Amino acid sequence: MPQIPVTRTATDRPPVPDVLVIGGGIIGLATAWRAAQRGLSVTVADPRPGRGAARVAAGMLAAVTELHYGEQTLLGLNLESARRYPGFAAELEEASGRDIGYRACGTLAVALDADDRAHLRELHALHLRSGLESQWLSGRECRRLEPMLAPGVRGGLRVDGDHQVDPRRLAGALVTACERAGVAFHLGWAERLSVAGGRATGAVLDNGTAVDAGQVVLAGGSLSGRLGGVPEDVLPPVRPVKGQVLRLTVPPSHAPFLSRTVRAVVRGSQVYLVPRESGELVIGATSEELGWDTTVTAGGVYELLRDAHELVPGITELPLTETRAGLRPCSPDNAPLLGPTALPGLLLATGHHRNGVLLAPVTGDVLATALSTGVLPEEARPFTPRRFSPLSQEQPV
Numbered sequence: 001m002p003q004i005p006v007t008r009t010a011t012d013r014p015p016v017p018d019v020l021v022i023g024g025g026i027i028g029l030a031t032a033w034r035a036a037q038r039g040l041s042v043t044v045a046d047p048r049p050g051r052g053a054a055r056v057a058a059g060m061l062a063a064v065t066e067l068h069y070g071e072q073t074l075l076g077l078n079l080e081s082a083r084r085y086p087g088f089a090a091e092l093e094e095a096s097g098r099d100i101g102y103r104a105c106g107t108l109a110v111a112l113d114a115d116d117r118a119h120l121r122e123l124h125a126l127h128l129r130s131g132l133e134s135q136w137l138s139g140r141e142c143r144r145l146e147p148m149l150a151p152g153v154r155g156g157l158r159v160d161g162d163h164q165v166d167p168r169r170l171a172g173a174l175v176t177a178c179e180r181a182g183v184a185f186h187l188g189w190a191e192r193l194s195v196a197g198g199r200a201t202g203a204v205l206d207n208g209t210a211v212d213a214g215q216v217v218l219a220g221g222s223l224s225g226r227l228g229g230v231p232e233d234v235l236p237p238v239r240p241v242k243g244q245v246l247r248l249t250v251p252p253s254h255a256p257f258l259s260r261t262v263r264a265v266v267r268g269s270q271v272y273l274v275p276r277e278s279g280e281l282v283i284g285a286t287s288e289e290l291g292w293d294t295t296v297t298a299g300g301v302y303e304l305l306r307d308a309h310e311l312v313p314g315i316t317e318l319p320l321t322e323t324r325a326g327l328r329p330c331s332p333d334n335a336p337l338l339g340p341t342a343l344p345g346l347l348l349a350t351g352h353h354r355n356g357v358l359l360a361p362v363t364g365d366v367l368a369t370a371l372s373t374g375v376l377p378e379e380a381r382p383f384t385p386r387r388f389s390p391l392s393q394e395q396p397v
């Protein structure tokens with residue numbers, strides 16, 4: 001049968017979405033979902049939405065136990081996002097029909113020797129000065145709380161406000177919630193930002209598709225600094241920091257194994273054990289500046305198991321079910337870049353470093369506000385990308 005030629009007119013073209021989100025990880029998806037809820041038409045470009053770093057992350061919501069000196073401003077944003085988590089989780093579970101594994105379990109940070117103990121005492125003092133809830137426990141009190149802890153534990157901090165979520169479930173639920181909210185997906189990676197008349201107008205994907213949009217959000221995680229076509233002074237200064245993570249399984253015969261997240265600094269390296277209700281036990285994480293390498297190494301696995309074993313000797317009996325490495329998107333001050341850039345039409349939601357899962361609720365909210373009103377909410381202003389472009393700091397946010 002002869003084909004009837006179709007004549008396309010301007011009105012036949014697919015409508016230009018209000019927003020293109022580059023990157024379908026937890027941050028990009030939270031942004032897309034919240035923007036769609038505000039009535040914006042949204043498209044996400046990502047070859048595998050919901051995969052990437054979300055497959056690796058342990059999902060600790062550790063605003064208090066991961067507090068560092070000099071990061072009080074970031075603490076404020078972390079606490080604000082932790083405060084929003086219960087509502088965010090309930091709303092997302094309702095919207096997606098999926099459980100995201102949010103668990104208000106608390107965290108115990110312990111010390112194994114005199115140096116660790118002194119360090120943890122200092123952290124406790126910082127917590128108290130910052131008005132945070134954090135309770136000092138003796139070694140015996142720690143073991144009463146978590147009987148699987150090593151007899152050598154010298155003391156610890158009980159932080160009942162640092163919880164956990166399952167990042168894989170969270171990402172899956174966000175994909176479903178986005179689809180149900182009308183978000184469209186392009187299964188390709190954005191190679192090049194399109195710029196016309198001095199503003200961002202969309203992106204060209206690796207399959208050659210040009211996606212136009214009213215505004216563009218760059219939420220590409222550690223890859224955010226590699227998007228072509230972005231002016232030099234606007235390109236986010238984000239670098240990859242590798243983290244290797246292990247997954248073990250606690251058989252029902254060994255449950256309850258741990259009832260809360262347990263963490264420590266062992267020989268200068270962070271180690272944490274995150275127990276899920278499903279029986280999964282996540283052990284993380286290395287922190288390595290090795291560029292784009294995501295190899296799981298014998299040394300990385302050895303160090304994690306060695307340090308975790310010092311904390312909780314019983315882990316050696318558990319099946320090791322998965323090893324994986326991912327890349328954290330790290331900025332020069334360890335804080336995220338949120339909101340409009342000096343290039344009209346281009347916003348950033350990247351650089352979340354160790355806090356991407358924790359910061360998803362507040363990031364989604366503030367980006368959706370910035371996209372729909374043009375105004376970056378107060379709580380996000382210290383994190384404007386313009387703090388890294390001195391020449392453009394005078395412009396209104």
Ligand code: GLY
Nearest residue numbers: 243284285354355
């Ligand atoms: N927030 C834990 C990590 O990045 O390893």
